[in-house]
Amino acid sequence: xxxxxxxxxxxxxxxVTDRYLESLLALGLEAPPRNSTAGxxxxxxxxxxxxxxxxxxxxxxxxxxxxxxxERVALRLAExxxxxxxxxxxxxxxxxxxxxxxxxxxxxxxxxxxxxxxDDRPDRVRPLLIGGALTSAALSLAGAAFxxxxxxxxxxxxxxxxxxxxxxxxx
Amino acid sequence: MARRAIWNTDQPEEASPPRITHxxxxxxxxxxxxxxPARFEALYRKYLAQVYSYAYYELGDHHDAEDxxxxxxxxxxxxLHRFVERARPEDGQGASTFRVWxxxxxRNVVADRQRARYRRPEEQLETAAAxxxxxxxxxxxxxxxxxxxxxWRAIERLPGDRRRAIILRFVDEMxxxxxxxxxxxxxxxxxxxxxxxxxxxARDLDEGSR
Numbered sequence: 001x002x003x004x005x006x007x008x009x010x011x012x013x014x015x016v017t018d019r020y021l022e023s024l025l026a027l028g029l030e031a032p033p034r035n036s037t038a039g040x041x042x043x044x045x046x047x048x049x050x051x052x053x054x055x056x057x058x059x060x061x062x063x064x065x066x067x068x069x070x071e072r073v074a075l076r077l078a079e080x081x082x083x084x085x086x087x088x089x090x091x092x093x094x095x096x097x098x099x100x101x102x103x104x105x106x107x108x109x110x111x112x113x114x115x116x117x118x119d120d121r122p123d124r125v126r127p128l129l130i131g132g133a134l135t136s137a138a139l140s141l142a143g144a145a146f147x148x149x150x151x152x153x154x155x156x157x158x159x160x161x162x163x164x165x166x167x168x169x170x171x
Numbered sequence: 172m173a174r175r176a177i178w179n180t181d182q183p184e185e186a187s188p189p190r191i192t193h194x195x196x197x198x199x200x201x202x203x204x205x206x207x208p209a210r211f212e213a214l215y216r217k218y219l220a221q222v223y224s225y226a227y228y229e230l231g232d233h234h235d236a237e238d239x240x241x242x243x244x245x246x247x248x249x250x251l252h253r254f255v256e257r258a259r260p261e262d263g264q265g266a267s268t269f270r271v272w273x274x275x276x277x278r279n280v281v282a283d284r285q286r287a288r289y290r291r292p293e294e295q296l297e298t299a300a301a302x303x304x305x306x307x308x309x310x311x312x313x314x315x316x317x318x319x320x321x322x323w324r325a326i327e328r329l330p331g332d333r334r335r336a337i338i339l340r341f342v343d344e345m346x347x348x349x350x351x352x353x354x355x356x357x358x359x360x361x362x363x364x365x366x367x368x369x370x371x372x373a374r375d376l377d378e379g380s381r
Contacts, residue, residue, distance in 0.1 A: 011359060014366035018347055021365070025344055048373035049366070052322065056372065059320040060341040063227050064220045065237055073241050077215055077248055081208035084249070112246045112279045113253060116355040118331065121279070 016044050017053075024057055195256050197269040204251055211248045218270065219244075221343050222277050228338045229281045231327070239284050243277040250276075271352035274343070278335065278353055325375035326368075333368040336361055 019041045042050065114121045195201070197214065204211040222243050227236035256268045326337055332354055339345045339353060347365075351358045 010363060010366075014359075014362040017366040017369060018362045021340060022346075025341075046370070046373075048377065049369045052369045052373040052376060055320075055322040055376070056326070056337065056341045056369075059322050062220055062224045062342055063236075065223045065233075065240065069237050070216075070219060073219075073244060074212060074215065076241070077211060077244060078209060080245065080248055081211060084208045109246065109250050109253070111283075112242075112276050113250060114279055115275055118278065118282055118354075120355075121282070 013046065016041060017046075017049055020045050020050065021053060024053055195268045198256070201251070201254065201256075201269050204248075208248060208251070211251065214247075214269070214273075215244050218273055221270075222273065224342050225274065225277055225338055226281055228323075228326075228342060229335070230284060235284055239277065239280045242280045243273065246276050246280065247273050268352070270345075271349050274339070274345075274349075274353045275355075321376060322372060325372040328375070329368050329371060332356070333364050333371070336364045337368045337372075340365055 023041065111122070197217075200210070200213050200217070204214060219240070223236055223240045226239040226243075227233065230236050230239060254269065254272050326334055329337065335354060336350050339350045340347075345353070347358050347361050350365075351361045354361065356364075
């Protein structure tokens with residue numbers, strides 16, 4: 001058997017499984033009539049795949065968070081919505097970035113909106129410019145650059161004289 | 172769950188390509204939320220349980236799932252102006268591209284949480300402490316065991332996208348095309364992921380029953 005034939009066989013099996021899941025999840029757990037299209041799909045399906053599918057469909061509860069959590073987040077969203085309205089009314093530009101959530105490595109909207117496969121997603125923490133304000137990571141970089149400039153700037157004659165006296169005292 | 176696209180057939184087919192008249196079932200809610208962000212609440216209430224369930228199945232912890240759910244909806248609200256409907260005919264009637272977009276955010280938020288767990292050893296210690304507390308609470312242990320059936324424990328052992336695809340298919344009842352949108356993969360790739368995942372689960376269940 002060639003690699004191409006194996007691949008095609010796998011894709012056909014996957015397609016049959018997909019068709020079966022469509023009917024299983026649409027019909028609930030009722031067995032499709034034998035003479036129906038869904039029934040003919042069952043005949044072509046690998047039995048162990050069918051049994052695993054039925055178990056997962058039967059044992060897949062959807063959970064609901066607590067009422068307290070639901071209302072707390074609803075209130076938080078309402079507060080953010082209100083702040084967005086105020087910003088829009090004031091004609092401000094930039095993105096509203098909520099604060100108060102624990103830091104978990106990224107808050108960059110571009111990272112959260114990434115739409116490719118997860119394996120291709122950059123795994124990094126970037127300095128972030130938010131509505132004209134710098135985050136702490138970027139601030140520390142800016143601070144370091146400012147300190148270097150402050151130490152090396154030519155300055156006024158008086159400042160140069162003061163620094164020369166200071167260097168003389170240290171020596 | 173066979174979904175068909177609704178096409179506008181007012182114009183002859185040869186004159187211009189058919190126009191999609193309705194694909195995103197959340198179009199009205201999204202439009203309202205864009206005008207007035209306070210109206211986002213309707214989308215939040217509608218998808219809260221789905222996003223929370225996805226996060227819970229992925230993270231296995233109610234507290235982490237709540238945190239991920241909150242982050243997801245906050246990010247969705249503040250980025251709603253960047254959402255673009257990209258419905259395709261094969262997505263079919265009733266397909267919600269907003270739901271795909273929302274779950275893509277949830278997927279990224281949950282992945283961040285999983286990476287943070289991996290990066291921070293002190294958090295693992297906290298988890299260990301929590302587990303130790305749980306061990307002292309037989310009721311909590313029983314509840315956890317009941318929640319995770321043998322089949323779903325097999326799912327927990329699956330690698331990344333196979334596990335995500337199964338959760339989205341069975342828990343959130345997404346179509347293959349929606350899952351493809353969430354995972355950033357082709358529909359063919361998603362079908363193969365799910366088929367292989369089911370075969371792995373079947374093998375696990377078979378070995379467990381011996």
